[in-house]
Amino acid sequence: xxxxxxxxxxxxxxxxxxxxxxxxxxxxxxxxxxxxxxxxxxxxxxxxxxxxxxxxxxxxxxxxxxxxxxxxxxxxxxxxxxxxxxxxxxxxxxxxxxxxxxxxxx
Amino acid sequence: xxxxxxxxxxxxxxxxxxxxxxxxxxxxxxxxxxxxxxxxxxxxxxxxxxxxxxxxxxxxxxxxxxxxxxxxxxxxxxxxxxxxxxxxxxxxxxxxxxxxxxxxxxxxxxxxxxxxxxxxxxxx
Numbered sequence: 001x002x003x004x005x006x007x008x009x010x011x012x013x014x015x016x017x018x019x020x021x022x023x024x025x026x027x028x029x030x031x032x033x034x035x036x037x038x039x040x041x042x043x044x045x046x047x048x049x050x051x052x053x054x055x056x057x058x059x060x061x062x063x064x065x066x067x068x069x070x071x072x073x074x075x076x077x078x079x080x081x082x083x084x085x086x087x088x089x090x091x092x093x094x095x096x097x098x099x100x101x102x103x104x105x106x
Numbered sequence: 107x108x109x110x111x112x113x114x115x116x117x118x119x120x121x122x123x124x125x126x127x128x129x130x131x132x133x134x135x136x137x138x139x140x141x142x143x144x145x146x147x148x149x150x151x152x153x154x155x156x157x158x159x160x161x162x163x164x165x166x167x168x169x170x171x172x173x174x175x176x177x178x179x180x181x182x183x184x185x186x187x188x189x190x191x192x193x194x195x196x197x198x199x200x201x202x203x204x205x206x207x208x209x210x211x212x213x214x215x216x217x218x219x220x221x222x223x224x225x226x227x228x229x230x
Binding site for chain 2: 001031055087094100
């Protein structure tokens, strides 16, 4: 199985901050990487697919980059509604695997 | 607008069968570019992909090796839904279970649509 390692596991930030979350795959996954946002009691929502493509309806302050084994999710100016937990996931092969999550707190 | 609506019991006894169904609206379980997935989430395991079913001229299933001996995912084309069956459950199977759609193509099979989640507790 491909292991997905996210860092940090949590971070504290303020509205307007720039936030960066990293995800590392245990092997080369090309650009088969996506990012999700999850709020308490809700299902995850797709933010980014193919490492850097913004899902329809997602604000442009979210961006993704990387390929191979190292990936980054950036929130350019944190908004109040962005406080949530973020997960990366590989779709390179099965079993699909997720990172452990990054909780973004105030 | 594609929606996935989950249904199933919230409490299952140990050693029994866990069953959750995902009804699809706005899409077809038989579409050739779709994959219909089951994922669960618990504090101890995080987000865990369990398996998927998809149609490419015939039906295919993929399962996570960790659970392959106990899981069945099937589909009902007449009702446009798919189902998860997990056998011989233990308290470690207590989790929120999600269904999700993946599409082959530009999204590279990212899970773009999710069900609302079903909390299943395994307890006597």
